[in-house]
Amino acid sequence: MALSRGHDPEGSSRVGLSLGIDLFFQAMNPSNQGEDPTRYGRAWVEINPAALQTNLDAVRDSVGPDVRVVPMVKADAYGLGVEQAVAILEGSAPSAYGVATVDEGVQLLALGIERPVMVYSPVPPGQVRQGVEQGLVLSVSSAAEAEAVGRAASGPAAPVQVEIDTGMGRAGLPAHEVGTWWPALRDDPRLSVVGVWTHLHSADEADLASGRAQIALFEEACGRLDGLDPGALIHVANSAGSLRLACSGANAVRPGYFLYGGHVGEGTPPPEAVVSLRARVALVREVAEGTTLGYGATYRAGGTERWASVAIGYGDGLPWALGNRGRALVRGRSVPIIGRISMDSTVVDVSDLDALAAGEAVTFIGSDGGAHIALDEVARVAGTIGYEILTGLSPRLPRVWDPLP
Incomplete structure (x- = not known):
């Protein structure tokens, strides 16, 4: 029996989706409909x-x-x-x-x-x-x-x-x-x-x-x-x-x-980054020295600090193990994740950033300006594999597919 489903598998037939590819990605990406993409939810996955x-x-x-x-x-x-x-x-x-x-x-x-x-x-x-x-x-x-x-x-x-x-x-x-x-x-x-x-x-x-x-x-x-x-x-x-x-x-x-977008071993070409994970700052607060943070109070402010509470947590698939270990990007700069990650929120130290406002984007995987956090870096810091990071991203995160060039 030839390996086929009624045609040459090497042929040019295409999937019979209800939307053409161009129309499909217009429908999937709100920026193509004139909507400001910064309004796309509290947290989301971008796909290239x-x-x-x-x-x-x-x-x-x-x-x-x-x-x-x-x-x-x-x-x-x-x-x-x-x-x-x-x-x-x-x-x-x-x-x-x-x-x-x-x-x-x-x-x-x-x-x-x-x-x-x-x-x-x-x-x-x-x-x-x-x-x-x-x-x-x-x-x-x-x-x-x-x-x-x-x-x-x-x-x-x-x-x-x-x-x-x-x-x-x-x-x-x-x-x-x-x-x-x-x-x-x-x-x-x-x-x-x-x-x-x-x-x-x-x-x-x-x-x-x-x-x-x-x-x-x-x-x-x-x-x-x-x-x-x-x-x-x-x-x-x-x-x-x-x-x-x-x-x-x-x-x-x-x-x-x-x-x-996952790296698969020494000597292999670096993959193009396919996935970005981003979320919005929900609130920014100034805290005094000694203020404790999160479950278990595992972080204590060493002085006057500025913290940003970001609307993403392990309920969205951000690994809990990144608490007090991982980092994020804000305005193209690396900021540390502090305290334990909660189910629905994560806190980063933005003391070195001026006038950060609620609604600004925070990147946990992907690029911001000239800075980048690779999928496999996140997995390594979290003590797991990138496969688990990808497949663990929660359904409550919208998948926003970028338009084709």
Whole structure:
């Protein structure tokens, strides 16, 4: 079975969204409607679609024109908004899209996506039939999963991808037992194997030895898949693997985090910043020496200070761990976050700024003037990963997509 949803996946077809791309971004950005963008809520996420496209182009430049690209748009396109992200990614004619769950796949189909939609996480038994009936490409990593998909395939053979475990450990058929499981999958008339893949566990680490070992194991396993459809997707590389490791036996990559502005390891090109996180100053107050701040009173004014209470907190996805550790930008200058971050507010010390007023913008991720706070800096200071920062941005933050240039 060819990998398609009724057309050539490398063709020029486009998603059937109800809004054209230009009209869509006019609708998403209030500045395009004559409204002052400073009025866009108490806190918000700004997204640069041109940067998203630039990062995808960087992946294509790295892997070459003959390698197919499957952008990962799981978790609502890493928190940015899948409908908007796909409207941009469609311009590069990806071979397919990757998601984690059946529900995410169904959401893509509802947007009018015609390219194959690949579901990468194991599917609970109760959703297998829905996935098959919707035409999603489910991953199988056990005989039981393959049988469940086969039972649900009442019409044409169900398209599946085979996950091979080369060291990630959480799912996948054993790479060293290809002869045990492959004949049954290949010969099952209810199934059509349209892809084979594995996942690198340390492609973003400084030492790439384990990644190379995984690739060698995967290539050896793929060499034993006699009868595999020559059009099948064969892929190993996530964002880091796409930019740092070569797999001669692969014909596709599936970038994710890098597309959305995340740095993925030494020696990789710096991503264009896609996401900015901003909020408004709610009030400014002068405090005397000794004034305590926030839950636990973990900060005490060392003298007369000026504090700005900013309308964003951990309820919006700003990490609690940034309290007394992180920083923000105001008028292009770096200011410290003081005290613990509350659910709905954060305080910064603006003693060195004159005449700061309520309503001014504060940047927690992104650029202000010549200053910049990178997504991965925030993650490092908070003791987490940028993936968690992006996907943890609360739904109560509007996503404001900048207009395309």
